[in-house]
Amino acid sequence: MHHPTQQRYNSMLALMASAEVDGNSAPGRAATRLQAELSERKIDLVTTVSSSDACVILSTNPAIQCLLINWALPGDGECPVLEVLEQLRTRNQKMPVFLLADQQTVSTMPRRALELANDFIWMLEDTPTFIGGRIQGAIERYRHTVLPPMFRALTHFARVHEYSWHTPGHTGGTAFLKSPAGRAFYDFFGENMLRSDLSVSVTELGSLLDHTGPIAKGEQYAAKVFGADRTYYVTNGSSTSNRVILMASVTRGQLALCDRNCHKSVEHAITMSGAVPTYLVPLRNHYGLIGPVPPQQLTASAIDKAIQQNPLTRDAKSSRAVHAVITNSTYDGLCYNVRRVEELLGESVDRLHFDEAWYSYARFNPIYHDRFAMYDSDKPTAKTGPSKFATQSTHKLLAALSQASMIHIRDGRKPIEHGRFNEAFMMHASTSPLYSIMASNDVSAAMMDGPGGRTLTGESIAEAVAFRQVLARLRQEYRDKEEWFFDGWQPDHVSDPDNGHNYAFHSAPADLLCREPKCWLLNPHDAWHGFGDLEPGYCMLDPIKVSITTPGIERNGQLADWGIPASIVSKYLDNLDIIVEKTTDFTILFLFSIGITKGKWGTLVNALLAFKRDYDANRSLSQCLPNLLKKQPRYGDIGIKDLADRMFTTMTKLGSTAQLSAGFSALPHADCSPVQAYEALVRGDVEMLPLNQLAGRTAATGVVPYPPGIPLLMPGENFGQADSPALSYLKALESFDREFPEFAHDNHGVEVRDGHYRIYVLRGDLP
Structure with missing residues (x-):
């Protein structure tokens, strides 16, 4: 051969x-x-x-x-x-x-x-x-x-147009050839990428701002593939996509319903638009993981009550919200039944906006049926329902370049016509977009078109299921020997709806787990998910978003007698060149995108087994975490178990996991709107204070701890009393960070000086 x-x-x-x-x-x-x-x-x-x-x-x-x-x-x-x-x-x-x-x-x-x-x-x-x-x-x-339309035109243009007199100044890469550093850049990225880096003045490819020519054909093709009436290519990520939608839909003095589990770009969009937010608070479980907004909060009566109790509505021009934003799926892989959400929220708003940044593949596998914004409607009255928007980061879990995003729109009640929507689009889009980003959107759509989409997503699900089952089997085998091992955040048992057979998760037929959505539902009161009495069928765990759990917390929310902080496991994996997506106190998130292979997750299994051996043997940090010891010799060459014990003891004393859940479950009092707080920031009517001086003060910026990357406080919200949930959580993080350098948390909106947190607050009279 x-x-x-x-x-x-x-x-x-x-x-x-x-x-x-x-x-x-x-x-x-x-x-x-x-x-x-x-x-x-x-x-x-x-x-x-x-x-x-x-x-x-x-x-x-x-x-x-x-x-x-x-x-x-x-x-x-x-x-x-x-x-x-x-x-x-x-x-x-x-x-x-x-x-x-x-x-x-x-x-x-x-x-x-x-x-x-x-x-x-x-x-x-x-x-x-x-x-x-x-x-x-x-x-x-x-x-x-x-080849999809825009990418086909781009490859043709790059092949036949030899000379250009327009920007960019490197003119197809030739400028780079005039210096050693430029030549290295040219050789690294290659001729085709540089020849396809073109100016907006290239009329043969159309315009992203006017949505003409091959670019428009690419957007129309993507709309067909992703089930939308209209699709817009975005080259600044879904952060920009969210801002475009909010700016086109809601303006100063209008009410918007906002999932508190929102990305900070939604916070920015609300600030920029001047919208008056009313928040929908999601559930939290024993790990501190974000759950869904329960359906009881989405009924018309619950929405009316939330608006009436919101102190900011005094500035609203109407008591009816015009827009609602829901995160689907969540960072940890929880997917709503969108039909049900639409049924509930559609009574209160005319426009529904689903932030699906991590979920662009859902349409292409039947396991996600009805759980994404652009689901196939079987009702002829669909146009009388709310208009729907979805933002999708095609670069996150499909095959596209960083910053590639799409906005999908399906028109219903109160649609936003193209001309009006495009004004907001042009406000945020670059006049010099990178063509290769647009082309990667085009190619992502082509890869999902036809049977390829189901095959590729099916392979991702199969790899994730295989890894989950290996993890669960190892966990059971070690448990039988009365030893610890990592666990997966997933159902303990599943049932085959066709024959009623029940299986332990690790022994279930892989085909059943790959095809049957019921295996992944968050059933009412199931102990594994920890979100209590959820409505049946309302929420499902996405198989490809795999959270590994470490010992340390019980399902009743109480800390165990001993534990292994997840951050030390992530640091160990990083030392082996395995980079995780997200780490909380006792969970580590891995994303099984279409690029994951058996070799990749097999290496991860071996690394987890290696951590167990090293932890059980209490091997020294110089052997397990040499990079940590080089940066922070203050730890001394102690054993890795000794360090984990110290960290767990500190977390127990601080109660950080419980503080996290409390901090994000309590809705702070809003003293002013986000846009008013921002205007005060721009005027300089703010001061930066340490945590012990924040009681009763108003946040001038959002405070967003990573993880989970969700606002703890929005601009204009009050920190509360000295022992409020928000301040208690921030104080716990500050204390932990001072004691364990190199394991410090990343908190947007917080400046750290000499180990102390400082945050901008409003000063003087409120706006």
Whole structure:
């Protein structure tokens, strides 16, 4: 078998699967002549002699652009060739497939094989020139259809336009070639990236601000793929996407309902727009993880009550909210039943905005049915429901470049027409967008289109399930030996709804966990999730967002007699070049994106086992955490268990986990709106004070501890009394950070001076 290890997509590549390749027979000699003809046409040929090998090549080499397969190809099963074709079509419906056969064989082929193939090649009856021309034509047509509109136009422009007199000044990369540092930059990023870095003055590609030309066609294509009426490409991340939507929908003095579990960009958008926020407070569990906003808070009567009790509504022009923002899925992977949320909130607002920054893949796998904003509506009255918006960071868990984001819109009641919406869009968009970011949005849509989306998301789910089950099995095996091990935040048991069989999670059929949403539901009072009496079917855990839990906290919320702070495990993994997504007191989050492989998570399992061995043996920090000891020799060369014990003892004394839940569950009193607080900040009517002087004062900026990256206080909110939940939590963090440098928390809105937290507050009379 000839199998190139690397293949540039801009060359042509075909796979020939035939046992007669290179054989000293009439078909073998015909295959040799065809290979020579294809080489003359600049078409590289990969060859194989078995169906199993053909399946592997097709699934691992997306540069293959045509399949030539002999109906007599040997392999396992009753019909090896049909199995190859079935597998190919689950991933790729467009690739041209030629069956190598004779007319007599075709007359007896199964109908299914004829449906899955595109054409036939009579190797002994047609000339190599004729066959080569048909193959080349099929590949060229395929290449034209496989590239999405904007990316196709960009590649064409970069290929045919040799000279430019417009910005950017590096003119396709040539400026970089004039200095050693520039040459290194050029070599690192490559010619194609630099040639495709173009100016907005390139009319052939259209305009992002006017939504014309190939860029507009790309947005229209993405809207079709993601189920929206309109889609907008954004090159500044979902932070900008959230700001665009809020600025287009709500303005000064209008009420907006806001999930308190919001990203800080929503806080910024509310501040910039002048909206009056009324908050919807999500649940918290024993780990301090953020749960859903319970449905009882979303009823019309509950919304009316929340608005009436909000002191800021005195400045509102109306008592009816015009906009609502909900985070879906949450950072930790909790997904709402959007139909249910729409049913509840649709009575109170005309526009629903779902921040789905971490959730752009949901449409493409049935396990997420009805749990994303652009779900397929089966009601002809959908246009009478609320208008819906979704922001998605295509760079987070799809394959796009950093900062790539999309805004999806489905019009309903009170729609925002394009012209009005685009004014807000242009206010935040760059006039010099990076074309490669837009192109990566285009390609992300193409990767999800057709069967590819389900296959890719299915593979992510399967890898996450496999890892979860290995973790759960190891946990059970160590528990049987009365030893500790890490656990996964997931159901303890699952049931098969088809036959009623119950399984321990680690022993459940993997296929059941990969396809059945009911296995992941947060059922009422299930101890594992810790969110109490949730409405059945309301919330589901996303399989691909895997939280590993460390010992230290019981399901009743009480601290255990001993524990291992998750931060020391993350530091250990970092020393092994394994970077985690998020760490809380006793949880570590890992994201199983479409780029995760068995090799990656297998390495993670080995690293967790290594931590257990080192912890149990109390190996020294110089062996386990050498980087930590270099930066902070004050720890001394103690054992890693000794350090973990010290940290856990401090956390127990400070009650930091309980303080976290209390701090985020209590809604502070709002003294003024976010925009009023910001205006005071700009005027300089603020002062920066330490924590012991903040009692009764008003925050001038948001206070956002990481993790979890959610506002503890919004601008304009009061810190409360000296022992308030917010100040108590901040004091606990400050004390921990002083005692354990290099394990300090990252708190936006907090400045640290000599180990002490300082925060801006308003001074003088309130606005």
